[in-house]
Amino acid sequence: MSFFDLANNPTTAIKSKSSEGSQAIDISNFRPKNKKPIGVDWDVNPGDILSWSDYRATNVYFVTDKRLLRKNRDTSGSGFLTIPLSITRLFPSALQHYASVLESESDLISAIELAPTDGIFAEKFGSPLPDTIRQRTDISFVYNPMDESLYITVNGEESDGYSSTEIKTEDIVDYINSANDKKVAFIVNYDIKGKESCEKWPTLLPKDLPIGWRCNQHGGTSYGEDCIQGAWRFEGPEKAKEKAHAVAERFYDGFNVSITWETESS
Template identity: 55%
Template sequence: MAYFNLAINPKNAIKSKSSGGKSPIDLTDFHPSNGKAIGDDWDVQPGDVIAWSDYRADKTYFVDEQRHLLKNQDTSGSGYLTIPLSITRLFPSALKHYASLLGSQSNLVAEIELGPTDGIFVEKFGSPLPETIRNRNDISYMYNPEEGTFYVTVVSNEKKAAFIVTFNIQGEETYKKWPGRLNSNLLPSGWSCEQHGSLSGGSHSSKGAWKLQGPEKSKEAVLEIAKKYYDGFGVNIN
């Protein structure tokens, strides 16, 4: 895969296929948006990452299977990259395909969504999943490269509860102390914390919302965890 930073180098980062990948394409006036088709002559491949922002992965896109732009859906809520299942399913092994990105931009990727046939099961656990597990549609898989942690989530028929955490962090000192997204390993079993809506931010600011969701039976415990975790940051939890 390839990573192109057009925020730094919009005139020369991407080359033309017609020149055999030698001549650059000036993309200074190209304005990205989710679902927008890219030029036929762009020398890029599905799964490649194109950034239009020098702040983390705020304005970063994937090239999808139809050569359209797919905007990064930052599930961390802190401006990092989430590689979605619609992209990782295109490759036998997501970790191998994105090895160069994980090596050169190790702090950029927050989560990698995986399918049940991904090579990670053989690479990390020695064998593929049994067919009975692969065929289930109530299980999701995710790898956090920074933590080196593999998450398996089973959807149940339990009654669900949810909270929305809205935040608006401003100022260098506050931003340095901001703990970011509430990690799932701090929550009771079955609970998750995902981005809710859009996220905006700058070098010393972050504004957006997260959605805490899980079994209703433990909602009071989660509410207390969230209040303590974000104490002093003026967040709104409802």
Template identity: 55%
Template sequence: MAYFNLAINPKDAIKLKSSGGKNSIDLTNFHPSNGKHVEDDWDVQPGDVITWGDYRAESTYFVDEHRRLLKNQDTSGSGYLTIPLSITRLFSSALKHYASLLEHEPYLVAEIELGPTDGIFVEKFGSPLPEAIRNRNDISYTFNPAEITLYVTVGRNKAYAFSLDGTKTKDIVDYIEVANEKKAAFIVKYNIQEEEAYKKWPGSLSSSLLPAGWSCQQHGTLSGGYHYTQGAWKLQGPEKTKEGAYEIAKKYYDGFGVNIIWQGD
């Protein structure tokens, strides 16, 4: 994978294949646009990144499989790079292919869209997704390099986060299999004001401790100060395992005087 910055070096960044890489092409007057063809003599490959902008990833394009320019579709809305599925599916492992970019420009890439056969599942989670999951067309996978997190979206459900640290493919499969089931939710309200309790306060309940498909997220506003914190967590997941999730939360926050309320009560 190559990254060409034509905003800085429009005359020498890209070489001519016909010269064996010795001569460059002057692209000072080249005006990029989405779908514009890249000349066959440009020494570039599908998946390469070419930028004409001097701010983050504005005016940045990918070379697609047909040697056309594909404009960056910034899903962050803040000028960062989104590597789309149409590009990452060309490679067996998107993270390996773009490793040099992620290393040298760690904050440039906002999201990497991945296919179900991408190498991330074997490399980071231990095994490939089962064929039945790979063949589904209602699931999307997105990797956030800054958070080192894989987000899995099933149908119209909110994206579910999986940390690369400690997650196994089975955890992802378990979530996918229950993602469309009827949901239940409860709120854990807390008001920690004593120094000793504040020091022991465990914070958010990790989804790895909850039944498959359950998550714990901040609910409403959070306030705090010196040895003081007040707020609420919302726990949500499949209704069939709600009692198990409730008991886990009750035990996790035991001794902190929290108030647990089923949503809708």
């Protein structure tokens, strides 16, 4: 895989195939556009990244398998690069194919869309996905190399990010298989008083929740030097509710919190 900086090197970055790479092609007058064909003699390959950006990835394109430009679809909204599924599915392993740019431009790529057959599952999570998962069309995977997290979407609902250092392929399969299970929820209301207690109050959420469980803010919050009030809503598959409840109890032990199960009528 090659990364071409055409904003700074428009006359020397692209080489000529017919000269076997010994001569450069001046593309100063080339104006990139989505789906625009590239030059027949450009020595570039599918998956290569062509950048006309002076800052981040606002004007960056991929070379498709049909030698067309595919403009970066920045899903972060912050000028980062999203490598689309139409590109990554061309290679056995997206991470291996883009290893050089991930190393040299570590703050450029925020999302890599993945096919269920991608090598990342064996490389990062221990083993490939089973055929029953690989054949499904209602699942999508996105890997964020910045925080090394995997996001799984089943039936249009995206999961929280799962750290590649904390889950295995069997956890991914468990999440997918439980996506349609009955969900239950409980509320953690907190009312923390006193400066010392407020300083000890955890700013992060528990990381050891069962697969499929997630936590979101519930209602308004109030933060002060000596008073913190609000609530968290924990939701996930019913089959793991006792484990999730135990995690919350352990995490907030010693603080003034109340944990109540949410009923269908509440």
